[in-house]
Amino acid sequence: MQHDAAALSAALADLEQRQLRRTRRIGLAPGLINFCSNDYLGLSTHPEVTRAFIDSASRHGVGSGASHLVTGHGPEHQALEDELAAFTGREKALVFSTGYMANMGVIGALADQNAAIVSDKLNHASLIDGCRLSGAEVKRYRHGDATHAGELMAALESEARLLVTDGVFSMDGDLAPLPELARLTRAANAWLVVDDAHGLGVVGATGRGCCEQFALSPHDVPVLIGTFGKAFGTFGAFVAGDADLIDLLVQKSRTYVYTTALPPAVAAATRAALRVSERESWRREKVLAHARRFSRGLAERGIGTAAPAADARVVTSIFPVVLGEAGRALEISRRLEDQGFLVMAIRPPTVPAGTARLRVTFSAAHEEAQVDALVSALAGALAA
Numbered sequence: 001m002q003h004d005a006a007a008l009s010a011a012l013a014d015l016e017q018r019q020l021r022r023t024r025r026i027g028l029a030p031g032l033i034n035f036c037s038n039d040y041l042g043l044s045t046h047p048e049v050t051r052a053f054i055d056s057a058s059r060h061g062v063g064s065g066a067s068h069l070v071t072g073h074g075p076e077h078q079a080l081e082d083e084l085a086a087f088t089g090r091e092k093a094l095v096f097s098t099g100y101m102a103n104m105g106v107i108g109a110l111a112d113q114n115a116a117i118v119s120d121k122l123n124h125a126s127l128i129d130g131c132r133l134s135g136a137e138v139k140r141y142r143h144g145d146a147t148h149a150g151e152l153m154a155a156l157e158s159e160a161r162l163l164v165t166d167g168v169f170s171m172d173g174d175l176a177p178l179p180e181l182a183r184l185t186r187a188a189n190a191w192l193v194v195d196d197a198h199g200l201g202v203v204g205a206t207g208r209g210c211c212e213q214f215a216l217s218p219h220d221v222p223v224l225i226g227t228f229g230k231a232f233g234t235f236g237a238f239v240a241g242d243a244d245l246i247d248l249l250v251q252k253s254r255t256y257v258y259t260t261a262l263p264p265a266v267a268a269a270t271r272a273a274l275r276v277s278e279r280e281s282w283r284r285e286k287v288l289a290h291a292r293r294f295s296r297g298l299a300e301r302g303i304g305t306a307a308p309a310a311d312a313r314v315v316t317s318i319f320p321v322v323l324g325e326a327g328r329a330l331e332i333s334r335r336l337e338d339q340g341f342l343v344m345a346i347r348p349p350t351v352p353a354g355t356a357r358l359r360v361t362f363s364a365a366h367e368e369a370q371v372d373a374l375v376s377a378l379a380g381a382l383a384a
């Protein structure tokens with residue numbers, strides 16, 4: 001791109017013309033029901049979580065004041081890390097300021113120009129960017145295809161190997177074939193890195209995510225990443241693993257070392273969210289029941305989606321309704337909004353060309369009647 005004003009406006013006009021120009025909305029109009037938030041358990045507004053935030057801010061102030069290795073690491077951060085280690089059944093956990101930074105930092109610390117990474121084609125952008133920035137050789141396998149991953153792994157020359165994948169894929173809501181990937185990485189002596197941003201708090205018998213769903217041990221999944229901005233309703237992220245892994249990240253993760261520590265009040269709120277998510281397990285059951293209800297509702301009305309019916313797969317809080325072209329997805333999204341439902345259209349480059357979609361997400365804050373109303377509105381919008 002040329003560096004002049006005309007080139008910028010041409011680039012914007014080009015995006016506009018292809019219906020790919022993005023805009024931000026400022027908050028939510030009153031009465032609009034939000035079906036695209038990642039606040040799956042409804043914890044972002046939970047009184048216990050907000051109270052923990054306010055109490056901590058009144059005692060410790062707002063900013064952490066420094067990076068973790070200087071003076072930014074306080075008792076709330078440490079307690080949160082200890083609780084996350086216990087929650088995930090791992091020796092240690094390390095809090096990062098965002099999931100994006102956790103992914104960049106973990107991959108950068110474990111892989112360099114001499115390493116090789118095998119990566120799912122539909123991985124989250126932050127994993128993709130982490131791979132790129134590391135300078136390692138990167139091979140991408142077909143989405144969810146462990147056999148293809150194995151073939152790529154076998155062809156690598158480097159001895160330093162990583163396989164990176166989302167646990168629950170953010171745009172499709174499906175799970176990675178983790179048992180196969182774990183077998184493969186153990187046989188190849190490679191690290192398996194799983195980003196379970198959308199699984200933790202929601203998937204697994206007690207909300208411990210994909211590892212629990214598939215009964216995988218820390219040995220199977222040695223590097224587990226989670227975020228707080230999804231099911232836990234706050235902000236930030238963590239990596240969990242054995243003590244040496246975490247200590248290595250403290251030494252070498254540039255996105256850990258060279259950034260300001262999370263505000264302590266966010267750590268305090270996240271501790272409260274973790275407690276509530278465990279105590280109020282009905283939240284997890286409710287969000288998954290909504291996803292099943294929606295899937296059944298679509299099937300009853302003969303509405304096809306690219307996703308397998310909820311009964312035929314592990315249910316998550318994310319349900320994609322693939323519509324094809326970006327314009328079509330935008331149009332259906334607009335019609336739904338006119339009916340009072342906010343469902344974002346997801347377009348390339350976030351998803352592959354020709355698979356623009358509505359990404360419907362459910363929350364424990366929704367009620368059954370709202371899910372039913374969305375099904376009806378969607379049927380109407382598609383028929384119009």
Ligand SMILES: *Cc1c(COP(=O)(O)O)cnc(C)c1O
Binds near residue numbers: 126
């Ligand atoms: C949201 C998300 C991230 C980024 O986390 P932030 O804390 O929002 O930066 C990383 N990976 C996946 C799979 C995500 O969905």
